[in-house]
Amino acid sequence: MRIGFVGLGVMGRPMARNLIAAGHDLSLYRDKGELEGHQCSSAAEAAERSEVIILMLPDTPDVEAALFGVDGVAESLKPGSLVIDMSSVSPSATKTFARRIEEQGCDYLDAPVSGGEVGAVQASLTIMAGGRPEAFERARPLFKILGKNITRIGDVGAGQTAKVANQIVVGLTIEAVAEALLFAEAAGADPAIVRAALMGGFASSRVLEVHGERMINESYEPGFRIRLHRKDLSLAVQAAAELDLALPNTAATQQLMNAAIADGDGDLDHSALHKTLRRNRS
Amino acid sequence: MRIGFVGLGVMGRPMARNLIAAGHDLSLYRDKGELEGHQCSSAAEAAERSEVIILMLPDTPDVEAALFGVDGVAESLKPGSLVIDMSSVSPSATKTFARRIEEQGCDYLDAPVSGGEVGAVQASLTIMAGGRPEAFERARPLFKILGKNITRIGDVGAGQTAKVANQIVVGLTIEAVAEALLFAEAAGADPAIVRAALMGGFASSRVLEVHGERMINESYEPGFRIRLHRKDLSLAVQAAAELDLALPNTAATQQLMNAAIADGDGDLDHSALHKTLRRNRS
Numbered sequence: 001m002r003i004g005f006v007g008l009g010v011m012g013r014p015m016a017r018n019l020i021a022a023g024h025d026l027s028l029y030r031d032k033g034e035l036e037g038h039q040c041s042s043a044a045e046a047a048e049r050s051e052v053i054i055l056m057l058p059d060t061p062d063v064e065a066a067l068f069g070v071d072g073v074a075e076s077l078k079p080g081s082l083v084i085d086m087s088s089v090s091p092s093a094t095k096t097f098a099r100r101i102e103e104q105g106c107d108y109l110d111a112p113v114s115g116g117e118v119g120a121v122q123a124s125l126t127i128m129a130g131g132r133p134e135a136f137e138r139a140r141p142l143f144k145i146l147g148k149n150i151t152r153i154g155d156v157g158a159g160q161t162a163k164v165a166n167q168i169v170v171g172l173t174i175e176a177v178a179e180a181l182l183f184a185e186a187a188g189a190d191p192a193i194v195r196a197a198l199m200g201g202f203a204s205s206r207v208l209e210v211h212g213e214r215m216i217n218e219s220y221e222p223g224f225r226i227r228l229h230r231k232d233l234s235l236a237v238q239a240a241a242e243l244d245l246a247l248p249n250t251a252a253t254q255q256l257m258n259a260a261i262a263d264g265d266g267d268l269d270h271s272a273l274h275k276t277l278r279r280n281r282s
Numbered sequence: 283m284r285i286g287f288v289g290l291g292v293m294g295r296p297m298a299r300n301l302i303a304a305g306h307d308l309s310l311y312r313d314k315g316e317l318e319g320h321q322c323s324s325a326a327e328a329a330e331r332s333e334v335i336i337l338m339l340p341d342t343p344d345v346e347a348a349l350f351g352v353d354g355v356a357e358s359l360k361p362g363s364l365v366i367d368m369s370s371v372s373p374s375a376t377k378t379f380a381r382r383i384e385e386q387g388c389d390y391l392d393a394p395v396s397g398g399e400v401g402a403v404q405a406s407l408t409i410m411a412g413g414r415p416e417a418f419e420r421a422r423p424l425f426k427i428l429g430k431n432i433t434r435i436g437d438v439g440a441g442q443t444a445k446v447a448n449q450i451v452v453g454l455t456i457e458a459v460a461e462a463l464l465f466a467e468a469a470g471a472d473p474a475i476v477r478a479a480l481m482g483g484f485a486s487s488r489v490l491e492v493h494g495e496r497m498i499n500e501s502y503e504p505g506f507r508i509r510l511h512r513k514d515l516s517l518a519v520q521a522a523a524e525l526d527l528a529l530p531n532t533a534a535t536q537q538l539m540n541a542a543i544a545d546g547d548g549d550l551d552h553s554a555l556h557k558t559l560r561r562n563r564s
Contacts, residue, residue, distance in 0.1 A: 091469055114483045126483045130471075151479040154471050161469040162476045165462040169485035172461065172531065176454030179529045180447040183518060186525040187373055187443040189412075189436050194444045197433040201396045201408045203451035205487030236465060243468040246559060247461045248538065249454065249531045256530065277528060 001025070003142070004046030004053040006066050006073070007087070008035070011113070012056035014120040015086070015146050022145045042071035052082045052142065059231060060089040067097055079105035084139055086127075088112040088167075090235050091160040092242060098131070098156040107135040108156060112163035113147060116224055124148050128166070130158035164239065167232035168250050171270065173207040175253045178274035181215055192216050211271035223269030230257035230266075283307070285424070286328030286335040288348050288355070289369070290317070293395070294338035296402040297368070297428050304427045324353035334364045334424065341513060342371040349379055361387035366421055368409075370394045370449075372517055373442040374524060380413070380438040389417040390438060394445035395429060398506055406430050410448070412440035446521065449514035450532050453552065455489040457535045460556035463497055474498050493553035505551030512539035512548075 004027045005016045016035055020026055026037035027049040033039060040046045043066045047053050053073055057063050063085055067073045073083065083101050085094065085108075098108035109131035119125040125147030129136055136152045143150045153162045180198075181191040195212045198204065214220065233254040240247045253273075260266065260276040268275070286309045287298045298317055302308055308319035309331040315321060322328045325348045329335050335355055339345050345367055349355045355365065365383050367376065367390075380390035391413035401407040407429030411418055418434045425432045435444045462480075463473040477494045480486065496502065515536040522529045535555075542548065542558040550557070 114485075126479070128476075128479050149479070149482040151475065153475050153479060157469070158471040161466055161471040162479050164469075165466045165471075165476050166480050166483065166485050168462040168465060169458050169480060169487075169490065172458030173455050173485070173487065175531055176451050176458065179454065179532050180450040182527060183450060183522065183525075183529065183532075184443055184447045186527045187439070187446075187521060189440040189443040189447075193433065193435050194410075194447050197408070197410050197431070197435060197444050198448050198451060200431040201448065202488050202492070203396075203448050203455070205451075205455065205489070206484050207487070208451065210484070239469060240465065243465075245464060245468045246561070247465065248534050249457055250461050250465075252530050252534055279528070 001052060001142075002027070002050045004029070004040075004050035004073075005056070006043045006046055006053065007056035007062075009056070009058070010117050011120045014117070015056060018123050018145050019142065043073045044071045044076040047073040047081070048076035048078070050081070052084065052139070053077070055083070055085045055087055057087045059087075060093050063087050063089050063097065064093070068100065074100065074104065077101070077104050077106055082107045082109065082135055082138055084109045084111050086111050086113055088163050088232060089160060091157045091164065091239060094130070094160050095157045107132065107138070109135050109139055110156060110159040111139065111143065112159055114163065114166055115147070119147070127151070128153050128159045128162035130154055130156050130160065164232060164236050167229060168236055168247070170207065171229055171233055171253050172249050173205055174211050174270055175249075175256065175273050177208050177212045178215060178271075178277050181212065181274065182277055214269060214271040215274040218275070220268040220272040220275065222267065223271065225267050226257050226260045226270050226272060227266040229270045230254060230261065233257065283334060283424075284309070284332045286311070286322075286332035286355075287338070288325045288328055288335065289338035289344075291338070291340070292399050293402045296399070297338060300405050300427050301424065325355045326353045326358040329355040329363070330358035330360070332363070334366065334421070335359070337365070337367045337369055339369045341369075342375050345369050345371050345379065346375070350382065356382065356386065359383070359386050359388055363388045364391065364417060364420055365389070366391045366393050368393050368395055370445050370514060371442060373439040373446065373521060376412070376442050377439045389414060389420070391417050391421055392438060392441040393421065393425065394441055396445065396448055397429070401429070409433070410435050410441045410444035412436055412438050412442065446514060446518050449511060450518055450529070452489065453511055453515055453535050454531050455487055456493050456552055457531070457538065457555050459490050459494045460497060460553075460559050463494065463556065464559055496551060496553040497556040500557070502550040502554040502557065504549065505553070507549050508539050508542045508552050508554060509548035511552045512536060512543065515539065
């Protein structure tokens with residue numbers, strides 16, 4: 001299939017490589033010439049050459065610019081094309097983007113992922129999609145090349161909503177484990193023994209297992225950067241205001257991420273919230 | 283072994299029953315005559331007749347009264363006895379209780395449990411103990427009758443510290459899952475599908491599995507009551523002030539439990555924090 005791929009960063013590059021390895025014909029924007037495919041000079045050129053256009057970009061304004069900016073996808077999109085945004089961006093902006101793309105006689109899916117760089121390289125991403133069932137079925141063979149746990153959550157925007165929900169659970173569970181291990185340490189108990197004792201019961205989680213261990217070892221190389229997680233919780237807090245919904249611990253955890261970034265720790269793994277809460281304790 | 287058992291409520295009764303079934307000779311205070319053992323008229327009488335005294339009481343003041351009040355354990359404790367407090371109470375008060383008991387030539391263990399009534403009945407409790415290694419070894423055969431995952435966390439108080447850490451993780455993870463599922467619902471996605479999509483990745487936890495399902499079904503029979511969980515988070519918040527430790531989400535979740543109790547929901551399962559955050563949404 002002729003696929004345009006816009007956004008070849010830490011996540012996009014290994015995803016594009018997996019599509020190429022599966023035999024697809026990729027038009028790339030912007031690649032440094034490392035991947036096998038047609039090097040385009042704009043997102044518009046990638047769209048012109050393709051039936052399916054995949055975006056994997058950092059944030060909502062990047063997606064908006066790639067779609068609707070100068071030399072953007074919308075300028076040269078052919079009717080019947082499918083646009084798949086796999087970035088993690090605003091659910092409400094996603095609905096607007098989809099409506100504008102659909103007005104050009106095309107289909108739109110939001111399909112953000114979790115699993116990080118390792119999941120992108122190993123093609124084990126979790127993919128949470130929103131859009132028409134027919135569009136999802138059209139994309140499914142491509143999703144199967146990129147990931148494992150693939151779900152159509154609902155209509156356009158529902159994929160982004162699920163991704164934000166995922167980031168709420170992960171961020172707040174990391175914060176919970178950090179508070180618990182710091183409490184144990186401050187009260188004079190060995191946090192490594194406490195973590196082990198908690199693993200069997202209702203406190204058990206992937207976060208207690210993986211991020212709890214990072215906290216105990218103080219090994220904070222990313223993984224997933226606090227700066228990016230703050231973006232996701234900002235999406236949640238913004239949407240909560242639009243929806244008149246109270247998300248108290250999401251808001252407090254976002255604030256704590258602000259403090260971490262102010263401390264110069266924005267590029268550490270999100271488990272470093274433990275460091276932020278620990279402050280000046282020796 | 284001659285065991286005094288003080289506190290035969292929802293948890294203590296099935297625990298005492300398991301000790302009796304294993305062949306131990308129990309002195310009970312206060313039982314309604316349902317269990318096979320010597321019915322005592324005071325905690326002091328239970329202590330006088332026993333080598334090991336187990337307490338399973340609701341809160342710190344109850345333990346203090348049973349140990350040091352009128353007709354309390356301390357009045358008739360024989361030198362060489364072992365006192366095991368399996369209640370969930372203040373770590374710092376525990377250290378004071380232990381010192382006073384040790385001054386009478388006796389040993390003290392704190393050994394709170396998790397696993398709830400089901401764990402007590404099925405003898406599958408997680409037991410987190412604090413105290414001298416020799417005292418722990420002396421108690422271990424009894425712990426094996428009562429539970430499965432048995433850990434000596436450290437010195438006296440460390441068991442209570444681990445229990446509080448456990449309740450921080452469980453309470454804040456429940457709150458996180460509630461915020462995430464409410465966000466999904468408010469943004470128009472099906473929370474049941476979102477929960478299922480999140481189960482495979484970093485968001486996965488026992489709480490997402492068990493309490494997440496309760497939230498989706500709105501089935502809030504306890505389980506573990508909000509009223510009791512608030513007591514545990516109050517212990518955390520009090521200790522945090524003593525230790526100059528910031529636990530922002532523990533404090534916020536305790537406040538939310540105050541709101542739940544004010545709503546008349548204190549005797550619902552702690553997963554009903556979802557109901558508290560949901561407010562007037564239809």
